[in-house]
Amino acid sequence: MERTTPSPVTLIAGAIAGVVPFVISNARGSYSVVNGEVVAATYRDWIAVGGGTAAVILGLAAIATFARSNKAFAAAGLAIAALGGYQIARGIGAFWTPPVEERSGARPMSPTEPPPAAPVSKDPASCPDLNACDNLAWDLKKTDLAAYRIAKARSCGFGAGYGCAETAEAWRKDDAAKAREFFDKACTLKHKDACNELGVMHFQGEGGAKDEAKGVASFEKACALGHGLGCKNLAIVHRDGTGAAVDLAKATAFAVKACAVTTWTQGDEGALAWACNFAGTAYLNGEGVTADKKLAVEHYGRACDRAPRYCFNLAASFHEGVIEKDLARATELYAVACDAGQPDACNNLGDMLNRGEGGAKDLPRAKQLFGKACDAGLDLACTNLKQMK
Numbered sequence: 489m490e491r492t493t494p495s496p497v498t499l500i501a502g503a504i505a506g507v508v509p510f511v512i513s514n515a516r517g518s519y520s521v522v523n524g525e526v527v528a529a530t531y532r533d534w535i536a537v538g539g540g541t542a543a544v545i546l547g548l549a550a551i552a553t554f555a556r557s558n559k560a561f562a563a564a565g566l567a568i569a570a571l572g573g574y575q576i577a578r579g580i581g582a583f584w585t586p587p588v589e590e591r592s593g594a595r596p597m598s599p600t601e602p603p604p605a606a607p608v609s610k611d612p613a614s615c616p617d618l619n620a621c622d623n624l625a626w627d628l629k630k631t632d633l634a635a636y637r638i639a640k641a642r643s644c645g646f647g648a649g650y651g652c653a654e655t656a657e658a659w660r661k662d663d664a665a666k667a668r669e670f671f672d673k674a675c676t677l678k679h680k681d682a683c684n685e686l687g688v689m690h691f692q693g694e695g696g697a698k699d700e701a702k703g704v705a706s707f708e709k710a711c712a713l714g715h716g717l718g719c720k721n722l723a724i725v726h727r728d729g730t731g732a733a734v735d736l737a738k739a740t741a742f743a744v745k746a747c748a749v750t751t752w753t754q755g756d757e758g759a760l761a762w763a764c765n766f767a768g769t770a771y772l773n774g775e776g777v778t779a780d781k782k783l784a785v786e787h788y789g790r791a792c793d794r795a796p797r798y799c800f801n802l803a804a805s806f807h808e809g810v811i812e813k814d815l816a817r818a819t820e821l822y823a824v825a826c827d828a829g830q831p832d833a834c835n836n837l838g839d840m841l842n843r844g845e846g847g848a849k850d851l852p853r854a855k856q857l858f859g860k861a862c863d864a865g866l867d868l869a870c871t872n873l874k875q876m877k
Contacts, residue, residue: 498553499564502546506571509536509579533579540575543568612639618646625654633658644670649679656682664695675709681753683710684718691731700731711742716749717756720763727766736776743767747790761795764788768801772810781810792821796828803833807840815846826857831864839872851876 512535550565577583612628612635615621625639637658643651652674660667668689674682687706690699704725710718719742725731726739746763768787771780785805792799803821806814819840825833838857841850855876861869 496561498546498550499561499568502543502550502565502568502572505539505546506543506568506575509533509539509575532581536575536579538579540572540577540579543572543575545572547572612636612642615639615642618643618648618651621646621651622648641670644673647677649674649677649682652677653679653682653685656685660695664689666695668695675706678713680710680713680715680718683707683713684715684721687718687721704731711745714749716746716752716760716763719743719746719749720759723763723766736770738776740767740770740776743770744787747787757794758797761791761798764791764794765798765801785811792824796824797830797833799825799828800830800833800836804836807836815840819846826860829864831861831866831869834858834861834864835866835869835872838869842872842876 513533547565547567547569550568551562554561554565610624612621612624615624621639621643625636625643628636628639637655640651640655640658644655645651652670656667656670656674659670668686671682671686671689675686683706687703687710689695690703690706692698704722707718707721707725711722723739723743723746726733726735726742728734732738743763743766746760747767749760752760764787768784768791770776771787772784773779785802788798788802788805792802799821803818803825805811806821807818819837822833822837822840826837834857838854838861840846841857842854843849855873858869858873858876862873
């Protein structure tokens with residue numbers, strides 16, 4: 489009778505199970521330290537435990553299978569079972585010891601625990617980086633002006649143009665010379681507001697000698713960086729010939745550029761509306777540019793959009809029919825400008841109501857409007873008011 493020879497597959501599977509944990513690991517360890525000594529430690533590698541268990545089972549099965557038929561295979565089964573036992577022991581931490589530095593008293597840290605935050609310096613002279621200086625300055629602004637100035641100057645030292653500009657503003661009332669110095673640094677760092685303010689200080693002799701040429705150069709830098717007030721100031725320079733020769737073409741060009749700016753600091757609306765109004769009048773009269781009624785009305789419209797008191801010329805354009813005559817629109821815009829404190833608008837609206845132009849006459853209102861304009865110092869309105877009495 490023939491006997492079936494047992495297959496060594498069990499040995500191969502057991503050997504693989506015993507070796508895999510050396511290649512693939514899922515180890516996790518934790519421990520507690522008291523007074524520099526480890527008082528509790530836990531280590532688990534479930535791949536080692538699982539692989540070791542499988543190796544033990546398969547090794548024992550091989551021993552049972554080959555004990556009588558193949559002594560070499562049985563011995564191999566015993567070695568595989570022993571390897572499995574080692575993996576089980578390793579997997580439950582029998583050979584694991586916490587790292588030396590932790591056992592010496594260092595604080596154990598879980599994988600998800602963030603590192604302790606570095607101490608934040610409260611000394612404005614030693615804040616370590618731009619962000620730290622800005623945050624510290626924010627905290628100090630309302631409580632400690634001297635420390636705020638130091639923190640902002642440190643921001644400036646890190647190359648932040650706004651830091652230099654804000655340092656300048658912080659010094660301007662108490663030390664204009666120092667303010668000018670920091671505005672100069674900010675302008676060099678292409679901070680457009682600082683360039684404009686530096687130009688103003690040069691023109692006015694604030695914080696140093698009056699120097700219109702340097703003022704013009706600063707305004708030019710501001711305008712080139714897209715600062716509306718810088719361009720508007722250059723329009724005045726070339727209109728009046730202060731710091732540069734009178735040049736209406738340049739004056740108009742800079743006014744147009746100032747009017748084209750779409751973003752500005754709150755409070756600058758009136759100055760930019762002036763530039764739009766100046767450009768509109770230049771186009772209407774052909775001063776420094778070729779006359780263009782359409783562009784004139786367009787710039788008057790931008791002036792009105794930026795500041796209500798500058799709606800006057802747009803109203804007059806509809807009143808007089810520069811492009812089209814629209815008395816209802818003229819009445820509406822005169823009212824807007826008058827309410828914003830433009831006496832000419834009050835006078836013109838009063839005249840329209842007195843004549844019944846664009847609607848029914850309204851003599852009481854006309855009289856009120858003439859009075860308002862007269863009180864604002866407009867002589868023509870005073871004359872019109874007297875004629876109504």
